[in-house]
Amino acid sequence: MSALTPIEAVSPCQSCGACCAYSANWPRFTIEDDAALDAIPANLVNERLSGMRCDADRCAALSGTIGEATACTIYTLRPEVCRECQPGDPECAMARRKHKLPPLPETRPV
Numbered sequence: 153m154s155a156l157t158p159i160e161a162v163s164p165c166q167s168c169g170a171c172c173a174y175s176a177n178w179p180r181f182t183i184e185d186d187a188a189l190d191a192i193p194a195n196l197v198n199e200r201l202s203g204m205r206c207d208a209d210r211c212a213a214l215s216g217t218i219g220e221a222t223a224c225t226i227y228t229l230r231p232e233v234c235r236e237c238q239p240g241d242p243e244c245a246m247a248r249r250k251h252k253l254p255p256l257p258e259t260r261p262v
Contacts, residue, residue, distance in 0.1 A: 164239045164256050169222030170247035171237045172214040179204035179211045183232050191229050204231065219253050 165171075172179065180203035181189060189197075196212050198205045205212040213230070216222035224230055237243050240258035248255055 166223065167219070167221055168239075168248065168253065168256075169214055169216060169218045170251040170253055171244055172222065172224065172234070173210040173218050174247040174250055175209050176206040177203070178209075178233070179206065179213075179231060180233055181231050188229070188231075192226060192231075196226065218251050 181201075192204075196205050197203075211224075213224050213226045214222055215225050224234070238258070240256040245255045
């Protein structure tokens with residue numbers, strides 16, 4: 153078993169970001185209430201007001217380099233669809249495949 157780097161010990165997502173750069177239709181709003189939507193900076197919301205603004209397939213709130221080191225600039229305000237994606241789940245695996253990253257073992261929320 154190899155030792156984890158400090159970033160991987162915190163969360164494998166911080167060294168990935170693939171799910172945030174999978175599709176311009178991915179970071180969509182689903183069950184957020186008006187207060188949650190109003191808290192997201194307007195410059196990060198798409199023209200249809202249906203989800204996050206993307207630059208190509210990459211969410212505008214994502215900073216860093218896919219597969220190296222990434223962060224969500226609005227992590228505490230992120231949409232529900234982003235909160236639901238878990239390391240190693242089917243959506244994670246699909247996004248990682250697109251970016252030619254190896255799959256992660258699926259984790260279960262506690």
